[in-house]
Amino acid sequence: MKKFINDVDLVEEQMIQGMVKAYPQYLKKLDCGNVVVRAAKKERKVALVSGGGSGHEPAHGGFVGEGMLDAAVAGAVFTSPTPDQIYEAVKEVATEAGVLLIVKNYTGDVMNFEMGEEMAQMEGIRVDHVITNDDVAVKDSLYTVGRRGVAGTVFVHKIAGALAEQGAALPEVKAVALKVIDNVRTMGAAIAPCTVPAAGNPGFTLGENEMEVGIGIHGEPGTHREERKTADETADLLLDQILADIDYAGSEVAVMINGAGATPLMELYIINNHVADVLKEKGIRVYRTYVGEYMTSIEMQGFSISLLKLDEQMKELLDAKADTPAWKEIGGKTHG
Amino acid sequence: MKKFINDVDLVEEQMIQGMVKAYPQYLKKLDCGNVVVRAAKKERKVALVSGGGSGHEPAHGGFVGEGMLDAAVAGAVFTSPTPDQIYEAVKEVATEAGVLLIVKNYTGDVMNFEMGEEMAQMEGIRVDHVITNDDVAVKDSLYTVGRRGVAGTVFVHKIAGALAEQGAALPEVKAVALKVIDNVRTMGAAIAPCTVPAAGNPGFTLGENEMEVGIGIHGEPGTHREERKTADETADLLLDQILADIDYAGSEVAVMINGAGATPLMELYIINNHVADVLKEKGIRVYRTYVGEYMTSIEMQGFSISLLKLDEQMKELLDAKADTPAWKEIGGKTHG
Amino acid sequence: MVDGKKLTAVLMQISHKMTEQKDYLTRLDAAIGDSDHGINMARGFEAVEKKLPSLADKDIGTILKTVGMTLVSTVGGASGPLYGSAFMKAGVAMAGKEDMDLSDFLEAMRTGVEAVQMRGRAGAGEKTMLDSMLPAMDAMEEEASANAQIHTVLKAGVIAAWDGVEGTKDMIATKGRASYLGERSVGHQDPGATSFAYMLETIASMF
Amino acid sequence: MVDGKKLTAVLMQISHKMTEQKDYLTRLDAAIGDSDHGINMARGFEAVEKKLPSLADKDIGTILKTVGMTLVSTVGGASGPLYGSAFMKAGVAMAGKEDMDLSDFLEAMRTGVEAVQMRGRAGAGEKTMLDSMLPAMDAMEEEASANAQIHTVLKAGVIAAWDGVEGTKDMIATKGRASYLGERSVGHQDPGATSFAYMLETIASMF
Ligand SMILES: Nc1ncnc2c1ncn2[C@@H]1O[C@H](COP(=O)(O)OP(=O)(O)O)[C@@H](O)[C@H]1O
Ligand SMILES: Nc1ncnc2c1ncn2[C@@H]1O[C@H](COP(=O)(O)OP(=O)(O)O)[C@@H](O)[C@H]1O
Ligand SMILES: [Mg+2]
Ligand SMILES: [Mg+2]
Ligand SMILES: [Mg+2]
Ligand SMILES: [Mg+2]
Incomplete structure (x- = not known):
């Protein structure tokens, strides 16, 4: 450790x-x-x-x-x-x-x-x-x-x-x-586990070509393990399940690409590149995107995708002023 | 990789x-x-x-x-x-x-x-x-x-x-x-390297009990390798060199605890806990602290400490409104 | 049979057992949970241990309630409210008693197990601590109704508890964190059921 | 001796050599730099390769300048401006020439090496590409002044270049990224010196 x-x-x-x-x-x-x-x-x-x-x-x-x-x-x-x-x-x-x-x-x-x-x-x-x-x-x-x-x-x-x-x-x-x-749905995957400090050992181990799909945020194994895929394929896997759960067709969404702790921003942006393309293709309009670490699992190497289906009230509240260490919004004006 | x-x-x-x-x-x-x-x-x-x-x-x-x-x-x-x-x-x-x-x-x-x-x-x-x-x-x-x-x-x-x-x-x-x-000085250390994607292999390797001290931000090895230390000891090591370089005595500073990419925020906060204590003890007043990922090295596991010695102009400009993806300041009012 | 002094001595031994089994219980939790059950139990009983000296001259109800409240306020997670409620409710059942006989003990235990069922909204066969608690209770009550000695009663409980632990291996978890694994939870033994079996085993070893 | 067709053929071979040595040069850079020298050189010469077909009928100066500009605009890092400036300045020296003889070649080379010195503000013994460039230049000019054939001249250059590469192992880097390692850079061979030796070796193999 x-x-x-x-x-x-x-x-x-x-x-x-x-x-x-x-x-x-x-x-x-x-x-x-x-x-x-x-x-x-x-x-x-x-x-x-x-x-x-x-x-x-x-x-x-x-x-x-x-x-x-x-x-x-x-x-x-x-x-x-x-x-x-x-x-x-x-x-x-x-x-x-x-x-x-x-x-x-x-x-x-x-x-x-x-x-x-x-x-x-x-x-x-x-x-x-x-x-x-x-x-x-x-x-x-x-x-x-x-x-x-x-x-x-x-x-x-x-x-x-x-x-x-x-x-x-x-x-x-x-x-x-x-x-x-x-109106919000999320799913995640990981390619490397995390270690609870007091436990001293990782919650699970993964081979070079394995990934855990359907991970939670407590370092526990996911719903299943499968062969590691590219960023785009992994994003598709997660998006498919999210989009199957509630009907996002024709709606406007907020997207969160949340890093699990050790996944570099570089990879999260690469994932968003594909997520944005897929949503566009499906006619789902992206109102706001948030890429970064919001809800992590210590140093797990993984990410989750969240889609929030928005209405006017939620859009306005999402953009309202916030001033906290980890989420700031200038508020007052709406971008773009 | x-x-x-x-x-x-x-x-x-x-x-x-x-x-x-x-x-x-x-x-x-x-x-x-x-x-x-x-x-x-x-x-x-x-x-x-x-x-x-x-x-x-x-x-x-x-x-x-x-x-x-x-x-x-x-x-x-x-x-x-x-x-x-x-x-x-x-x-x-x-x-x-x-x-x-x-x-x-x-x-x-x-x-x-x-x-x-x-x-x-x-x-x-x-x-x-x-x-x-x-x-x-x-x-x-x-x-x-x-x-x-x-x-x-x-x-x-x-x-x-x-x-x-x-x-x-x-x-x-x-x-x-x-x-x-x-007026700004920085130093960093790492306990695990990163891999340039096109290279496919990490720039260096480290044993369980080793760390690289004096790392840059391009995945290169540091100025030297030593036995891995606790968070507090590592922070001391870096702070000592920073504080020896320019005279911070009696001044007000901005502190940046910058994650190298795979270091969880948990650890960066633990490091800041000690940095804040040491600065207080030395009579160096902390005006603002920034803990997070600002200048990373893909997925390197490491961090750097930066200390910026402030004057009134720099304080005001630091708090001025900023609205970018990765640094936002509400501006207009000063906290605390 | 059991006065405050004896009860605090038993609790001390349970605390030692939890510390001893901390890593093992955590490893069990790593497989189907989040790697903390042993850490949680050890933390909780360490806090209990600190209170024991001042409790030895208190009545059974007070001791059990204090243990319950200490567990609730130091363990967290799922096991904190569950074990905590069990001890607290058992304490209420034993309120004012300076001494527990076998039937008091069984009543306290049964009350505690029912508290776990209520708080966790779970029943038998869901791969939780109840799968060692419930069979152990049944076995102890059966022996007791046949007028067995306390030692024999407890021994039957311990055997049934470990059988129950063994039984959790074949179960699909439907409660607690392990339930997220679905079928993947099969083949692994439940950490909470295991910690209870250790607890009962420790009690039995002292009679 | 060398016309546009021959020059583009030589550049094509250099490009192949850089691709072939990509991983090796990158590994050398991992030890004392940032693991990208081979990647950088391969990327740059891949871009050069794409331009070669349309360059074969141009004059020497134009070809070299185009190669230089292509390297500058695709390599990045330290080696991009250095090799890029070298080719660009060599191109200026050969402006309008349809053919290069041995003395033209040496003039172009010398101009290029001087461009590296100017752009990088470095000299001999600092553990950079100059430590294979400078001895190679000296060796070639000496052979040439003794009226040796081109093949002999180039061969002398190649030997001196590799000797120079070998020599970088003992040096403490004082320029470029490896300088941050101080004494730790000793024992490792310089990637840029190595890529130059491969370049000259490729040229020599075609005469
Ligand atoms: N609803 C429930 N009813 C009874 N026991 C439960 C329930 N949920 C979880 N448990 C028990 O709690 C144990 C896990 O405890 P622990 O690891 O300390 O908490 P957490 O799951 O919050 O990390 C499980 O092994 C199981 O025996
Ligand atoms: N100032 C300089 N003068 C000459 N050559 C230099 C200088 N600085 C670096 N180099 C050469 O550049 C090489 C590194 O190139 P490369 O790895 O592509 O760029 P970077 O160092 O920016 O990653 C070194 O091996 C060295 O030969
Ligand atoms: Mg747990
Ligand atoms: Mg837990
Ligand atoms: Mg490099
Ligand atoms: Mg570079």
Whole structure:
């Protein structure tokens, strides 16, 4: 395991500290564990809280700031945070307008956020939640726990965050969050695994000509393994499943090409080159494209493609001003 | 070589196309090779042109846009672009206010930009250039070609770009660029190499317990190899040389923790945690910190630390509005 | 039979077992999960261990509830709320008791297992910790109803728990993280079922 | 001695040689540079090759200038401006000539080498292409001044060029990318010196 770290037991703490020290104009850390909130609390708006295991940087702390989240809760690497951490985050940012939790669909995340929510409600705080589940690699059925929440979650942060910043009420903010969840689909693939620092060994190993398809964001193996393909072929494989899941025909979309952590931007751009061509050919108009690292899996070498089907409201909120360490929009004017 | 690419001979072209297709609101590609310019030409200001080999993404195309560059010229991976490409870029963005080339100090880059500049001058275009050389790993002496230009170059793009956007004249823009160059120092280290796609093999190999210190940004080996150290020890090693090079005592600085391409943000934050502590201890005030990928070496696993000693003018220009794919500042207000 | 002192001694041994099996449980989780079950359990019980000295003179209910709350607030992931709820609910069932006899123990256990079922919304055969918990409970209750000694009861539980663990290998996971692997989860043993078997085994070794 | 047809035939062979040695030159560059010298040279001469058919009936000066401009506009890096300037300046020296004799050839070569020195601001002993160019030039001029035949002259040049290449192994680089390695560059042979030796060797093989 070759990493720039000091001690596997201090990874999460030093990482959060390093993030907060880098961005004191945006972020403040609570004393009770790895909870990051806006440097200046914003009153009279619905507060957005998200989080999950560490290892997804810049998610989730990188999206705390004007126009996005109010707090991010970080667990141990790939491990959901605990209910009391979530409760502390909610308590800190809660306003009379209420709090919305944005939770990714994993058994652990759902249970811990549920318990945190219950604790906050017992204190009389108005809290609701949405559960993201954009990963089409996992079939949604009665016999599974449903699709996972992956990179598409960041669109929920951006769009619900923008509406909350405008002062909308909790039911409206929740409604737009659910609209994004209904309209975003993601799928990913990887050619090299990542290593949980405290585990010391990669979650799986891959031969020179193998790749994992349908990966999650916790370093786990994908839904299946197959022969490694070119960038374009891999993108086709993922796009096919995304486009088969909801009807994007004739619509306008936001595209996210999300790097898993060790995939260079060069490769992500090459992938987008093909994704843009395929969408054009299919008559799906690209409104905005985001290429970069948004929801990573430490140093996994892989990527995911997310497509969000847009309407006018989502378009406007996507372009609304955001000022966070990892997502900034100038706002005010619309490009192009 | 495990990469998401299609064809080693198409890497540069497909990468630039994918970048431009992702950000049509910011970028436009010229027909003559891999030259990227602002989607809408800005008249009546000094135009800034930079570039170098490909493989440094998001540099340089990612910094084209309001408040930073007007054009970026990309050569083959790690190979300086050619004079005619540079000339075409200059011709496209030139205004009566003139053009400033920002060139990193490498024999190839310097010679090619020099020739491109000569070609443009022959056409009556007003062109000048600055050469960045922030890498303290390389000793500046009469017997070498001088220090290399590395990640600190991005501060030159940001600060000179902001002044140019305000309408300053060419000598002023050049002067502020030179001031940044005088005040910025960088050094890097790596624990795993990168592979030039067309070469197919990594530039060097490292054992589990080795690291290269004093790396450049072209995948070349560093100034020396030593036993791998912790994040904090490695940061100390680099900081020591940076702090020994110019006197930062009592000053205010901008810090850049630049990922080499495959180093996860988690590790970069851990590094910043220590850098922030050391600077605090030494009484060097941190005005702004930038953690992320600015000037990469494809998928090298490494990082560099840059320290820019600031004055009031540089502080203001650093915070001025920027709207590019890879560096955005809201501007208008100052944080904190 | 079991007072606060004995209970804290048992919990101490469970903590040692989790630390001892940390890497093994993590390796099991690497195959079908996200490589952290052992790390999670060890972290949680390390926190429990720190609290034990101050708990030895407390009643059974308080001890179990404190353990549950400590697990909930330090483990995270899926196993934190599950094991945490199990201990917390067991604590509620034992509220105020200074001593547990065999039937108290079985009641506490059953309450805990039911808490896991409720919190995780899972049942038997879904390749989770329940697949060692449920057969172990059944086996222990059957032995107890035949008036067996505690040692015999626990031994039957341990055997059934490990059989259950073995049984998870053939299952397709339909709950938790392993469910994303679908058929690929077959052939691998469930980490949570394994950690429970170690827990029960540790308890049995002390009676 | 050499007309446009012969010159383009020689350039075609040089191009083949660069493609043939592409990987080797790139490997040499990996050790002390950035793994691209072979790729750069092959890319440049591939572009030259495409232009050769339309050049065979042009004068020597035009051919050399066109080759130089093509190299400048396709190679990039350090070698592009250096080899490019060399051919361009050699072309200027041969402007209008339909035929080159031995002394023309040596004049063109000397002009090219001087262009490399000017453009790269380097001299002998800095571990660059000049360390095969300069000794080769000297050796050829010495043979020529003793009235040797072209074949003999070129052969002397090739031997001196390879000796020069060998000599770069002991040098500490003070110019170009290898200079960043300081003492670490010792023991490795310079890629640019090597590509020049291959070029001259190819020329010699055709006379
Ligand atoms: N819904 C559920 N009901 C019961 N047990 C579950 C459930 N989901 C997961 N588990 C158990 O949790 C274990 C995984 O725990 P752990 O690795 O610590 O958490 P995570 O899956 O969040 O990383 C699984 O092996 C399984 O036994
Ligand atoms: N200043 C210089 N003068 C002469 N030759 C040089 C100089 N700098 C570099 N070279 C030559 O260029 C070669 C490297 O070329 P290449 O790898 O194509 O370019 P780059 O170094 O830009 O990647 C070196 O091996 C050396 O022979
Ligand atoms: Mg986990
Ligand atoms: Mg090069
Ligand atoms: Mg797990
Ligand atoms: Mg080179």
